[in-house]
Amino acid sequence: MKVISANKIKDVISGLCIRANLVLRKDILSGLKAAYSKETKRRAKDILKAIIKNAYIAGKEKLAICQDTGLPVVFLEIGQDVKITGDLRRAINKGVEEGYRRGYLRNSIISNPLSRGRPGYSPVVIHTEIVRGNKLKIIVLPKGFGCENKTQLKMFNPTAKISEIEKFIVDLVESAGPDACPPYIVGVGIGGTADYAMFLAKKALLRKINRQTGKQANRQTKINRLERELLLEINRLNIGPMGLGGETTCLGINIETYPTHIAGLPVAVNISCHALRSATKTL
Amino acid sequence: MKRINTPLTKSEIERLKVGEEILLSGIIYTARDQAHKRLVEAINKNKKTPIDLKGQIIYYCGPTPVPKGKIIGSCGPTTSSRMDEFTPALLKKGILAMIGKGRRSRQVIQAIKKYKAVYFLTYAGCGALLSKYVKKNKPVAYKDLGPEAIYKLEVRDFPLIVSIDTKGISIYK
Numbered sequence: 001m002k003v004i005s006a007n008k009i010k011d012v013i014s015g016l017c018i019r020a021n022l023v024l025r026k027d028i029l030s031g032l033k034a035a036y037s038k039e040t041k042r043r044a045k046d047i048l049k050a051i052i053k054n055a056y057i058a059g060k061e062k063l064a065i066c067q068d069t070g071l072p073v074v075f076l077e078i079g080q081d082v083k084i085t086g087d088l089r090r091a092i093n094k095g096v097e098e099g100y101r102r103g104y105l106r107n108s109i110i111s112n113p114l115s116r117g118r119p120g121y122s123p124v125v126i127h128t129e130i131v132r133g134n135k136l137k138i139i140v141l142p143k144g145f146g147c148e149n150k151t152q153l154k155m156f157n158p159t160a161k162i163s164e165i166e167k168f169i170v171d172l173v174e175s176a177g178p179d180a181c182p183p184y185i186v187g188v189g190i191g192g193t194a195d196y197a198m199f200l201a202k203k204a205l206l207r208k209i210n211r212q213t214g215k216q217a218n219r220q221t222k223i224n225r226l227e228r229e230l231l232l233e234i235n236r237l238n239i240g241p242m243g244l245g246g247e248t249t250c251l252g253i254n255i256e257t258y259p260t261h262i263a264g265l266p267v268a269v270n271i272s273c274h275a276l277r278s279a280t281k282t283l
Numbered sequence: 284m285k286r287i288n289t290p291l292t293k294s295e296i297e298r299l300k301v302g303e304e305i306l307l308s309g310i311i312y313t314a315r316d317q318a319h320k321r322l323v324e325a326i327n328k329n330k331k332t333p334i335d336l337k338g339q340i341i342y343y344c345g346p347t348p349v350p351k352g353k354i355i356g357s358c359g360p361t362t363s364s365r366m367d368e369f370t371p372a373l374l375k376k377g378i379l380a381m382i383g384k385g386r387r388s389r390q391v392i393q394a395i396k397k398y399k400a401v402y403f404l405t406y407a408g409c410g411a412l413l414s415k416y417v418k419k420n421k422p423v424a425y426k427d428l429g430p431e432a433i434y435k436l437e438v439r440d441f442p443l444i445v446s447i448d449t450k451g452i453s454i455y456k
Contacts, residue, residue: 050406050442058411064347064357067410067430104350106357106430116317119429146362146384178455179362179385181408242407243385243455244444275408 002079002134004283006086009138012281013095016140017072018103020279021064024055027208028185028251028276035183035241035248044246051241051274062103066275069105070142072096072124073202081134093122096140108145127199139206141278147180147271151201153194156265165190165267166230172269173234173250178243181273183251185209186234189268191258197266200256205272206280209252227253241274286440290338291379296401301448305403306440311340311382313434315361318425319369326372333424334433337377343384345430346420347410355420355436357410360384363402367391374398386455387447396451403443404454416441 036048058065100121107119152172189200230253240246289309325332347356363383371394384407419437426432446454
């Protein structure tokens with residue numbers, strides 16, 4: 001049994017909020033650089049150059065990569081042999097508040113979705129999973145809402161063809177078009193229940209995006225193949241950086257799956273803008 | 284690259300063509316969702332708006348808090364289409380240009396044509412980079428809205444792309 005205090009978790013989350021918002025993920029930065037190298041259109045190249053320069057300025061000058069510092073989604077993978085002392089939920093929200101204040105990050109959360117009100121820093125969205133072992137993995141994903149607004153879920157018939165699912169995903173990216181800061185990263189959740197598919201789609205954004213092109217690309221699993229096919233198909237849409245055309249509409253697509261019911265086939269898609277931000281620490 | 288300064292003149296604006304890249308210097312005002320809602324509410328009630336909209340440029344932006352020693356925080360554009368329902372009323376009040384990201388509705392395009400205004404894009408998701416072009420920053424209205432308040436910005440060589448010109452021609456199909 002490992003004992004971790006809520007106070008310790010608060011401090012870790014505070015730091016993760018700052019790191020996620022100021023330092024662009026390495027896999028995203030290399031994806032952007034690869035997109036820049038292969039781009040042939042002058043304007044698309046200029047925009048990718050600006051995006052890469054933006055990441056450098058953000059890291060160097062400690063400025064948020066994007067002014068939409070998102071709604072922080074906090075993922076906790078809690079080992080079953082971990083005991084947390086203190087008020088965990090409070091610690092998470094406090095940690096986010098502290099981090100956001102310390103990092104000069106934007107207060108974008110309003111306390112009531114209908115009456116709105118003055119924006120603050122919390123409460124955030126928390127996902128917990130129980131896993132084996134005595135470790136606690138904490139991930140902060142500040143999710144921008146321009147892209148969050150493009151999210152969709154579709155409950156397919158269990159007899160649906162893969163091509164129907166592909167069409168749903170590609171059509172969704174096409175309808176997001178220039179509005180949600182392409183080039184995108186696409187998270188897909190397939191299976192489970194409606195809510196769980198959505199959770200998987202978000203979780204898919206946490207995985208590194210180079211699987212389609214990197215070392216593991218040769219692993220010929222069905223899902224890998226589907227990811228690669230979808231990536232090619234989406235990039236044929238020619239939406240490009242800022243939607244002004246170009247080789248790269250999608251930097252990467254990650255699919256997570258889970259068993260489901262005999263009567264159903266839920267598919268959830270959660271798009272991220274090019275500024276996909278997350279930071280992780282394991283205690 | 285073509286440079287333009289505020290205040291913009293009608294004839295200057297009419298010369299701008301869709302797709303053209305521009306560097307803008309001068310005064311722009313930020314306003315996003317809630318500020319738009321309040322401005323249009325004031326207009327509908329025949330009340331005076333807290334800033335004179337005539338001839339102004341509206342930037343769809345909610346910046347991050349200002350870090351110590353800096354003029355402004357990260358300050359990129361937000362999705363323009365959320366402002367669409369309010370835009371024709373502001374155009375009628377005389378705004379000459381808008382800066383944002385993404386597409387506009389058919390109604391907005393028609394209003395842009397009618398009032399001979401222009402819609403610009405700027406680098407989306409590049410708030411840190413864009414902060415370098417801001418030389419002065421002051422909240423001037425709806426301060427209770429925090430990041431959604433109206434900020435008066437003085438910019439120098441702020442990079443823009445003409446996305447809808449005065450003829451109503453859009454860069455997006």
